[in-house]
Amino acid sequence: MPDAGRGRQPLSRIRGHLRRRDRAAGAQLPVVSGAGAEALRAAVAPVLDRAGAGTLVVALSGGGDSTALLLLARDWARARGREILAVTVDHGLRPGSAAEAAAAGALCARLGVPHAVRAWTGWDGAGNLQDAARRARRRLIGRFARDRGAAAVLLGHTLDDQAETFLMRLARGSGVDGLAAMRAETAWDRLPVLRPLLGLRRAALRDHLRAEGVAWSEDPSNADPRFARVRFRAALETLEALGLGPERLAETAAAMGRARVALERATADLARDALTAGPAGDVAIDLARTGAAPREIRLRLFAGALGWVAGDPYRPRLASLERALEALEAGAAPGLTLHGCLARRVGARVLIRREPAAVAPPVPLARGRWDGRWEWRGAGADPGLTIGALGAEGLARCGDWRARGLKREALLSTPALWRGRTLVAAPIARPEAAAAAFARISAAPAPWELTLLR
Known part of the structure; x- marks a missing residue:
């Protein structure tokens, strides 16, 4: 069967994508029990060394884990002549969040690390707040990193996070994927993401911060038993006495990660x-x-x-x-x-x-991506243009779109180029008329490996 056999996209990319992920998908980073600075630096170096050439961006909340990551990444970068930046997302959900972001910035200034704050203002009070905040964080950090051509984003997840996540998902009845370990090396839409602290305990990182004389912020929600993660964190203390400590749970999560790879291949x-x-x-x-x-x-x-x-x-x-x-x-x-x-x-x-009805709202053409997978692939976008759904209004202006042999239902959600309410181009419904105006916009979806099987 040819490579694109039953599809219009090169589906063999899936296999290559999975092979590239094998080395981190089920691997468990060595657990470091000591809190000595040299031991911690040696533990994070193998993961940081995987980053390609270029700037690294530390996702800095100001809490203990991300602050320790900032220090360790700074030391690693200095030893190798690399540049790091830090970015803090202020969700604006608590009165003290702006002050915590400012404190993170002050620490970065002291350490000589450029820092930026990105505010999230998209919460409308509906739906799952934690999920919405997580998605916003990923979007804002990813955009910050891409705008600077970063080689990778660094996240501060620890061995304790690995164990807590495993227990929470076990309680929800998750299968192999949900129970599989977080990957030390992954990607957000082709943007490399590294988790150098997955083999380290939270307590060891805080010991390191105390030894370095560096303070960190404590999110009050981390002590609020209304949140499931807080309750599971407390339960871990009991489980550890029964032999089910974070290390053992992380081992099981790593085994689930290896099983996940096999299932993904099939x-x-x-x-x-x-x-x-x-x-x-x-x-x-x-x-x-x-x-x-x-x-x-x-x-x-x-x-x-x-x-x-x-x-x-x-x-x-x-x-x-x-x-x-x-x-x-x-x-x-x-x-x-x-x-x-x-x-x-x-x-x-x-x-x-x-x-x-579920497509994303229109975005400026210069934003570069719409609805999670349609991309602008050129430069110098007209600031007056937006990418958004073709919709019924746009389709009505496409003449004999039925000659394309595509269903109306499928075309309504395809991308179109707009100037206000004026349809400039519709590359799927009317490609022949769109050729010149839409020449730099991809009319094809993003490659399979971006979301399939992730």
Whole structure:
């Protein structure tokens, strides 16, 4: 079967992507028990050394973990003649958050590390606050790093975070992926992300800060038992006495990470044979080719396709995913919505399209990316132009769009170039008219490896 066999995108990229991730996907970093500065520096160096040439960006909350990361990264960079920057996201959710961001900036000034603050103002009071804050943090830090051409972002997750996350997900009934260890080396949309502290205990890092005479901020929510992580953190003290301490839990999480890699490889093999990527950023799953695959692999394939179409690196909840796939495979639901997508059973195929009501709002063309996967690939964007959904209004201006052989439902969520309410170009619905105006905008979705199987 040719490389692009059943799709319009080179699906073999999946395999290469998975091979590149193997070295960190299930690996457990050595646990460092001592708090000596040299031992800590030696522990983080192997991960930091993986960063490519260029500036490293420390995600600095001002708490103990990220502050220790700042010091250790600063020492590493000085020894190698590298540059580091720090960025703090002020969520504005507590009265003291601005002061904590300012304190982080003052520490950076003392250490000679350039620092910036990015404020989040997008909380509308609806939905899951912690999830919204996490997504905003990732978006703001990622944009800061990309704007500066950074080689990698550094995150301060520790061995304790690994253990707490494992317990929280175990309580939620998570499967292999949820229980798998955080990766020491991963990526946010091709932006490398490193977690140098995964083999270190939180207490050792705070001992290091005290020895260096460096203070840190304590988020009051870290002591608030209303938050699940705080309760699980307290439970760890009891579990440690029973032999289930952070080190042992991290070992189990690492084993789950290795299992995850094996499952991802099997899913990648099935994807090459059973997925077809359409020109409107949609996907078709051939049920005749997936029927003999184990249920776990079919679920992973479905989740990966949904994530790619939605431009969302996070998977749907397992229970929702299982119900949807079961209904579609059985033909019990001709169509349903999930994860910002429309999924329809048509014959022996499941068609997955972006849900028009779920697309992102228009953004300035200079922003470079819209709806998680459509990208501007040039420079010098007209500041008066935006990228947004074509929608019904734009489609009505596209003349005989039916000649393209694409469904209206699929076209509504495709990208269009707008100047105010004037349609400038529609590269999917009307490519021949868009050629000149849209020449520098990719009309193809981002590569599969950005979200599939992540």
